[in-house]
Amino acid sequence: MTHQAAPSGVPAGTSSSDGSIVVVGSVNVDLLAQVRRHPRPGETLHGSGGRMLPGGKGANQAVAAARLGGQVALVGAVGTDAQAEVALSALREAGVDLAHLAEVEGPTGLAIVTVAQDGENSIVVIAGANGAMGAQRVRAAGDAIAAARIVVCQGEIPREGIEALPALVTGRFLHNPAPVMELDPAVLRASDPLVVNQHEAALVLAQLTPDLTPPETPEAVLRALTDAGVPAAVLTLGAEGALVADADGLHRIPPAPVDAVDTTGAGDAFIGALALGLARGDDLPSAARLASRVGAFAATGEGAQPSYPSAQDLLPELDEA
Incomplete structure (x- = not known):
């Protein structure tokens, strides 16, 4: 059985002609609880x-790109329980x-998501239908x-599903190995x-270069990834923004406080947002600047998908200071 979404959720005034995005990944229901501290x-x-x-993670990334106006399809799975309708609602x-x-x-x-008063979270994931x-x-x-x-792909589906992707992709493979699992190094080196x-x-570096002494700075981490054969990489740094490594070198992406x-x-x-920027033809640093803002x-909002912005x-x- 398959599900087909109506196109009416695409924000008004945006275009789906910027290039298509396919997200291969997980679909979950989040049970959200707030606590003063963990x-x-x-x-x-x-x-x-x-x-x-x-x-x-798959559904989240698909919703984020689509709400910004992207032309997005999701490859994933839900179960036969009542929670499937909750999981599909924002998609x-x-x-x-x-x-x-x-x-x-x-x-x-x-x-199962626990959010502390300072905004930090801890998450326990049960695969369910994603295991298929x-x-x-x-x-x-x-x-x-x-x-x-x-x-786009993440780490919340089985290894063999991820490893099947590079042979199918003819565009650009945006790979977010989270959570990290053991993968064929060729898959990691196909990530772009x-x-x-x-x-x-x-x-990831421990898989690609097991004898390497762990780098001490974010810049050194990115250089080690590209030296190990990854064509381009983005290192997210939370409240400090991000770093991008591509064919033109290293680029610091500031945070949006x-x-x-x-x-x-x-x-x-x-x-x-990074996928959307790349799909519409932005270079990687420009796409990362949009992604930092998104x-x-x-x-600033509660939950995952309910907190995502629209194009408006x-x-x-x-x-920029």
């Missing part, structure tokens, strides 16, 4: 919230093409993947760009 091991704390919201509203979304017997993916996204299901969407200008935070970058409410999904908003906007929203400005 509990220590063995500790019970009172919290609030308990809302069920649409989530999953449908944003106008994401769900023709390649499968329904598989069992539960929809679940993420192996190589066969990815290859079934091969025509759509081959036709896309940008193909590879988008990682500092923790993920260290794990905001009062963070909830950082859940802000990194996915960054990646969705990610910051997302941190005013984005925070970058700190």
Whole structure:
């Protein structure tokens, strides 16, 4: 069984002719709880919230790009439970093409998200239907993947599904290995760009260059990634912005300062906006500047997908000082 979204969620006044994006990845429901601080091991704390919201890194990135006006399709899976409708609600509203979304017997993916008062979160992910996204299901969407200008993937589907992608992609492969898993190094070297935070970058480097002494600075991390054969990379630095490495060298992307409410999904908003910028023809540093602003906007609202901007929203400005 497949689901098809109506196109009415695409923001008015935007164009879908900027280049297509296919996101291959996870679809979850997020169970969101707020606490004053994160509990220590063995500790019970009172919290609030308990809302069920649409989530999953794949769905988040697809919604982020579509709300900004991108032409986006999602390759993924949901279960046969009632939570599937929650998981799909924002995708449908944003106008994401769900023709390649499968329904598989069992539960929809679940993420248990705890957000502290300072906006930092901790997340436990239960794969559910996302575990069905192996190589066969990815290859079934091969025509759509081959036709896309940008193909986006993350680490919340099985290894074999991710490893099937480079042979299908004819455009640009935006790879966000989060969470990081053991992958064929050729897949990591096909990532253009590879988008990682500092923790993920260290794990990826350990796979590509296991004998390398871990670099001490963000700049050195990026140089090590490109020296290891990654053609382009983006290192996200949270409130400090990001660093980009491409054929022209290193580029520092400033942050857009905001009062963070909830950082859940802000990194996915960054990646969705990065994909949109690349799909419409921006160079990587320019796309990362847009992504920095969109990610910051997302941190000012609660939850992941509900916090993402539309093309009409005013984005925070970058700190150019």
